[in-house]
Amino acid sequence: MAEARKQITVKGICKSFQNQEQSLQVLQDVTLDVNENEFLVILGPGQCGKTVLLNILAGLESADSGTVEFANGTPKYGEIGFVFQRYALFPWKTVLQNVEMHHKFQRVPKKERREQAMHFIRLVGLDGFENAYPAQLSGGMKQRVGIARAYATRSNIILMDEPFGALDAQTRYQMQDEILKIRSAEKTTVIFVTNNIEEAVTLGDRILLMSNKPSSIVREYVPELPRPRQNTDRAFMDLRNVIAQDMDLAL
């Protein structure tokens, strides 16, 4: 990881929302860099504007001020993968049809997009479920579909918005292992949002801590921990405690 090349440069993002008479300042001067192929975790308390920040990166919302620059040119829709906090699967489509949606929009011939989709369905361990509807799946399986669908765009950048936030602890640990496996198979830049310190330390090549509203990035951590990381490890627990203290201070 010596030759870290900058892929995204975010400078001075501000964003507020107008609700009736009052305005709510959510992001205030968010500045950060994203390196190519790193697993960047953005850690922040609930309601601090994590989703808003990712939406701005994905182009779903626009910032009031500040800039987002991409080293390889601003991507069009369909060129950044997005995993939604609340899954956002199309309920009328099967698992396979959800995953191949991007290719369908691109008018890729049916046979080819089937193959592509099946590759990613196997990658997330859902083979056998390709003809199930989302309503038939558990939360963890739904998010696997969400992940497969995001990776199927074959984007260099995948944004994940608290993908495991709605899962129980057991499933959450499983999915963390899973996401690391997927990542070693498919090299991409991942920006992963969470409010869970342990999850951040388990996954991140680098961790950025966000403050409460109006939020900005207040700290950066680079865990020097060998993978696979154990949460019973001395160094793991130390880092977790440091971040917990900083987080209390930031609130």
Place this chain on the structure above:
Amino acid sequence: MKKTRFDRGNLKYYALSVLSVSLLLLAWFVYSSSANAILSTPMEVIERFAGVIRSPIAGTSLAGHIWASLKRVLTGFIVASAIGIVLGICFGWFETFRDIVWPIFSIIRPIPPIAWIPLVILWAGIGETAKIIIVFIACVMPVVLNTFAGIESADPLLLDAGKVLGANSRQMLLSVALPDSIPTIIAGMKNALSTGWMAVVGAEMVVAREGVGFLIISGMDNLDISLVLVSIVIIACISACLTFILNRMEGVLCPWLKLENK
């Protein structure tokens, strides 16, 4: 599409519905058996029903009358669904279109379909076309309104998902907003079918020589109250059948809805 308390297949519900319907029949029987009642007894209605099946009325068999009404309803309903869905999509998706056409639409909307009967007869004569137009007017409103509502309230999260997957605006409409509206649209179509059925009876009561609405009128003209009651029961049964068929079609067309309700 949440479960209502009427969906529960519990014993208490069935027992109470059997009880209440039995009480209604009993009340009918008791009242109609009294000396000065202007109502046929259940037995007379059943006899009349047997009579209607055996001998045609005004030269048309009972099945012929039912089919005449059904044909009008289904034609009007199908045309209204096709046009109504397209119109509703335009209202929901194209703001300029909505701003221009919606005011006109909202003036016409509250007029009861059967109020159009005199005008439609003047324009289209007393033939089949007139009745189909009345049914069309009755059916098209609920389809337009529900399609519009469905498209307009399409889940913003799913629209975002479509966007990040690279859908162009046509794909956003056809692959995201429209499928997301299907349950609402089907609800509108169910509504349309029952208002269409009401409208056809109304239209046939004014001008027709066959159809279930005509049966009611000929019962009235001949002071044949049993025939009026037979027709009313038939109308209720067919309406229930049509709703049942649409419910089944919904299950076949939208298999995921059943799963979500579990």
